[in-house]
Amino acid sequence: MASNERATMAEIAEQSGVSLSTVSLVLRDKAGVGAETRQRVLDVARELGYVPRRPAAAHAPAISTVGLVLKADPDSLPAANKFYSHVVAGIEMACRRHQVNLLYATMTVDEDSRPVELPRLLVDDGAADGLLLLGAFFDEALMRVVERRATPLVLVDSYAAVDRYDSVLSDNFEGAYQAVAHLVERGHRHIALVGGHPQAYPSIQERQAGYQRALKDHGIADRYLAECHIVDTAEIVEATARLLQGSPQVTALFGVNDDVAITAMDAARDLGRRLPDDLSVVGYDDIDVADCLTPSLTTMQVDKLGMGRLAVQLLINRIEHPEANLVRTAIRPRLVERNSVRNLHNRDEEND
Template identity: 35%
Template sequence: MATIRDVAARAGVSVATVSYVINGTKPVAPETAARVRRAMEELDYHPDASAQSLRTRTTHVIGVVVSDIANPFFATLVRGAEDCARQHGYSLLICNTGEDLENERIYLSLLSRRRVDGLLLAPTGKNDELIGRLIDRGMNIVFIDRTPPHLQAPAVLSQNEAGAYQATCHLIERGHRRIGIVLGLPDVSTTAERLRGYRRALAHYGLELDEDLLVYGRSQVAGAREACLALLSRPNPPTAIFATNNLMTIGAMQAIRKLSLRCPGEVSVVGFDDFEWAEAFDPPLTTVAQDPYGIGQQAVGLLLGLLSGDRKPEQVRLPVELRVRGSVARLEGG
């Protein structure tokens, strides 16, 4: 069985340097650290994780709590977090809440007991008290994608309001005046931010807000499909729909097809979140593109900076981009 001395000899470094790489107790040049890890792999050397944790009071594990890893947005975000974490010798422990309050409470308690070094959290918006207690006890938490309504903490987010403003302006500039908006969960911060962008665009063009055009799709395909079926079946339906996440965009398109309507001929659509299938739709979907991979990477970078004391708590917002494709028709006068 290989020893730490064998690893040091194979990598051409001191035993102390191998220890620094394993425990993360001192900075090591990236090239040297990579050589040490390669030697560990070649020799099949595995340090005793429990003893290591006792010595360093670290586990080199980051907890990640998201609503649904099957959602392409969160899958890409977690991939970005994982790639960054791996480069720094960390692993991820991933939990899915399904936007459920009790699931979130269970996972937060579990991760606290497991003594993860830090946490990336996409909160449901309903567990502020518990999250606040964890922060008060010293747990390093970086919020991803969204923030709780009553807590101030480091976060990496998208420019949600700006993206919704761009999407709504795009529709208005093409002649649309009755624009339905499909919103996510009421307690989630991204819902409020995207609604603000929608409202601001209407106000900018002197259009009144029609509350009947606001529907909630619960951030899911089925929820959005049912909401859009009802919206488009009204006597005075909207000429365009702005769906505020990727899954709800799919639900909106399903509703349009079920009602045998043509997109964009009879109903135009803009989505929020760009995803691989957007160009494969017929028509290709106009969307507001976020950078979930970048959110994941920057969140881990921020968390590691907090753990090392090299960074102060901050809120980072990544830019979004309106990607115009073929799902928006220009109406007369637009």
């Protein structure tokens, strides 16, 4: 006999010829399973001596299964996402700590992270006690589908057309503001933003707004925008090259995320720009590769693991206290200084 509930549930699923989620529904006495299948699962569970785990304490969460819906760009694997893989790891850690099962589904999105198809986890009733939506825009059509189920939901680096869901986000405005302020403090006055467009994902629009405010607050009138979709490498290269060729006075770039910043660095090198001697670059997110580049990338670090852990906490709170006020948690990023920014004040001293 298996030594723990998770292994026993897997054994029940195997011997019953059903999925683990079906076993979970039956053992939690949830709807959505036919009578014949339900009885078969219960018979197998009885034969194996399955004993449901009882809460260890009165404060144990009233939740056994969390459903995680992760955005998937059409041309990439979700597991390969350099940012969200860490958020998922944080979610997994929190679920293990609370002894909660975790179901996964991916949802294909367009280049602005808007859904183009719905996974069954969002549609099927009773598959999970609560849902986490990671990295996608929750439009009105998707809201209508999910609200038919009345399943608690938390947005994780996600945004909704209507403000009615708990959420965990990066403080994108403040993070972008700090990034640009850092460049200004290093003597840069001609600072460009790379990435985004007027209909971009809300987090990118917030970073654009932070860029604009930082320049305004420091008395800098010039704006340089390389607009592009952030998932299109060729478009990023073209926009960066067009900006640098048309505005050779630019001495610094702020990439709206690290992938954009790294692609812009490559585009600048192709034009003969030396980094950071001729051009300084700051990114956003602090993905793993940021420290392995030449030069290593100065960037705004987001606590990705913490984002995942907080999301699970918010979901448990919403399930246990459904009438509680909405909670929006903004994680403040911090500047990680590396080698991609040149201090122009030192250059002026050298010229003197």
